[in-house]
Amino acid sequence: xxxxxxxxxxxxxxxxxxxxxxxxxxxxxxxxxxxxxxxxxxxxxxxxxxxxxxxxxxxxxxxxxxxxxxxxxxxxxxxxxxxxxxxxxxxxxxxxxxxxxxxxxxxxxxxxxxxxxxxxxxxxxxxxxxxxxxxxxxxxxxxxxxxxxxxxxxxxxxxxxxxxxxxxxxxxxxxxxxxxxxxxxxxxxxxxxxxxxxxxxxxxxxxxxxxxxxxxxxxxxxxxxxxxxxxxxxxxxxxxxxxxxxxxxxxxxxxxxxxxxxxxxxxxxxxxxxxxxxxxxxxxxxxxxxxxxxxxxxxxxxxxxxxxxxxxxxxxxxxxx
Numbered sequence: 001x002x003x004x005x006x007x008x009x010x011x012x013x014x015x016x017x018x019x020x021x022x023x024x025x026x027x028x029x030x031x032x033x034x035x036x037x038x039x040x041x042x043x044x045x046x047x048x049x050x051x052x053x054x055x056x057x058x059x060x061x062x063x064x065x066x067x068x069x070x071x072x073x074x075x076x077x078x079x080x081x082x083x084x085x086x087x088x089x090x091x092x093x094x095x096x097x098x099x100x101x102x103x104x105x106x107x108x109x110x111x112x113x114x115x116x117x118x119x120x121x122x123x124x125x126x127x128x129x130x131x132x133x134x135x136x137x138x139x140x141x142x143x144x145x146x147x148x149x150x151x152x153x154x155x156x157x158x159x160x161x162x163x164x165x166x167x168x169x170x171x172x173x174x175x176x177x178x179x180x181x182x183x184x185x186x187x188x189x190x191x192x193x194x195x196x197x198x199x200x201x202x203x204x205x206x207x208x209x210x211x212x213x214x215x216x217x218x219x220x221x222x223x224x225x226x227x228x229x230x231x232x233x234x235x236x237x238x239x240x241x242x243x244x245x246x247x248x249x250x251x252x253x254x255x256x257x258x259x260x261x262x263x264x265x266x267x268x269x270x271x272x273x274x275x276x277x278x279x280x281x282x283x284x285x286x287x288x289x290x291x292x293x294x295x296x297x298x299x300x301x302x303x304x305x306x307x308x309x310x311x312x313x314x315x316x317x318x319x320x321x
Contacts, residue, residue, distance in 0.1 A: 030183055036060035036091030038084050039098035040068035042149040043121055046156035052076050054183040060087040084110045096120040104129040112136040117173050119143045123200035127168050141169025143177050146203050161185030166199055223277050252299035259292035262306025264313045275318040286314050
């Protein structure tokens, strides 16, 4: 790949300040870092722009897609397009922002060096896949922003402040990564070993599974001839209100709906209507209602008699009249 014109990216160009900190056993100041990215997708673009805006220089990017790498580099004044080996050689901190399935291969293929940090941004991939870098003397870790990044670079960048960043790393690197998270306006979360996949699965419930649930609601609107747009125009204000209630009251105390008030009659009508549309949709509704009963009991909003009434309805064969 071609490079932007300018100084090379060799390891000898690492700043004196960064070297001094590393020799002292302390993480370098963020503004003294030379940061590189291997992978140039949506997360890389949002994270690199945020780092640059926070005064942390991003100097190199490598990607299988030259067009993606060039688009990222063109948005950053000091960044050059190169190959993975050159990014590794010229950077103090390298973020692996490639697809999850490629992280282990990149970790094995790239010639890492002692004194640098190598961090992947996958939510579920174990940090241990970076062991080849650790064997070369690098510090390894994970840095995963719990946020969905869309195709709009500006919107992705705006969504970063305030989000939680899961950090898993050796102590010196962990300190540095928490400092970077604070610079980005994010909340750093130290993940204990072994918790990574559970953490990532929790994000699925709050993100992709919400899409699946709203998809079911849209199907019900379409069953009487309404469009997806009409359904979303009606449902999104409800969803926003639900999120506000969650923020104010918590998970259990703020839960609305017939289950939370022990309205077994409405649950019966819902089940009948859903069975007529799709028995699998009714089955999903039953499973969610059972979880809802437990939440309502936890909040003290549903007594034993009310819970038993809802559970009896959920156990009864659905009447699809």
